[in-house]
Amino acid sequence: MSDLVTGDAVVLGLRPARLPSRALAIVLDLAVYVTVYVLLTVGLALATASLDPAAQAAVAVASFLLLLVGIPIAVETLSHGRSLGKLACGLRVVRDDGGPIRFRHALVRGALGVVELLLTFGTVAAIASLVSARGRRLGDVFAGTLVVRERVPGARVMPVPPPPPWLAGRFTQLDLSAVPDGLWLAIRQYLTRMNQLDPQVGAAMAARLADDLVGRTGAPPPAGVPAAAFLMAVVHERQSRDAARAFHTAAPASAAAVAPGTHPASVAPVAYAPPVAYAAPAPAPVPSAPVAPAAPVEVPHAGGFAPPA
Numbered sequence: 001m002s003d004l005v006t007g008d009a010v011v012l013g014l015r016p017a018r019l020p021s022r023a024l025a026i027v028l029d030l031a032v033y034v035t036v037y038v039l040l041t042v043g044l045a046l047a048t049a050s051l052d053p054a055a056q057a058a059v060a061v062a063s064f065l066l067l068l069v070g071i072p073i074a075v076e077t078l079s080h081g082r083s084l085g086k087l088a089c090g091l092r093v094v095r096d097d098g099g100p101i102r103f104r105h106a107l108v109r110g111a112l113g114v115v116e117l118l119l120t121f122g123t124v125a126a127i128a129s130l131v132s133a134r135g136r137r138l139g140d141v142f143a144g145t146l147v148v149r150e151r152v153p154g155a156r157v158m159p160v161p162p163p164p165p166w167l168a169g170r171f172t173q174l175d176l177s178a179v180p181d182g183l184w185l186a187i188r189q190y191l192t193r194m195n196q197l198d199p200q201v202g203a204a205m206a207a208r209l210a211d212d213l214v215g216r217t218g219a220p221p222p223a224g225v226p227a228a229a230f231l232m233a234v235v236h237e238r239q240s241r242d243a244a245r246a247f248h249t250a251a252p253a254s255a256a257a258v259a260p261g262t263h264p265a266s267v268a269p270v271a272y273a274p275p276v277a278y279a280a281p282a283p284a285p286v287p288s289a290p291v292a293p294a295a296p297v298e299v300p301h302a303g304g305f306a307p308p309a
Helices: 019-047 053-078 084-089 103-119 123-131 138-143 181-196 199-217 227-246
Strands: 002-005 011-014 091-095 145-149
Touching (some): 053 103, 181 227, 199 227
16 A cells, blocks of 8 residues: 555555566556557558659658557547556556646657667566566656556445434534544544454543534533534534535434434433443532633533543
């Protein structure tokens, strides 16, 4: 796996193509190009039989440059790095940042490919690909490109466990705009693997993630809500909002999340208390003496969630 970083600081997990698959793709491409070149050379030889030897040599050089150099460059440029051989092997040429190649990238790869592949019968390209950590030949190094595998087995996506029923619709008014994508990813990874972790380690991780989430939302920590259940409910709320925006529907209200046949009043969040094993948030400080009306108290960044002792 190669961690390619785009200009937006997004890490792309791409699989660089290795020498066997690249060699097979090159052989398929060369078989097509050489076949066309031989057929065209025979046709040009018959058509230029009446010309002088200098003209015949000029036509031969032009046909060589056109078919074995120009056509591969044009094919890679128009197909964005997917020639016939690479398409058959599930490969593609991309830039170092993961984007599609352009004409200048294909031109550099094609020009150096004449030396690497044709004049040395692929020896230089094979040695460079074996030495390179990402399997790149000299044309890829100078062009700033990389051959990657497009057809890779998809990873199984584990679903996020649903929140407890007594938390349904409790966080519909929570502001999630300031929560970064990195924190969402960390929360999702924890929730999908929480059953595989040690109970103490998982509880400490859930408390830390919940404190970070509370600090980003600017809302006080919910009283008496376990950290893991809080994370489940907030992730479920975010998924509901994303689905509502995707389908241009209104965000579901708290009553809409109630099971069919159940009265909304019977599932009020305060009617159910979590197990006593989870620590409650610290009480609000009590002033020691009467003071003048103070400014609103700022919500702390973290606190309120603690792993069990």
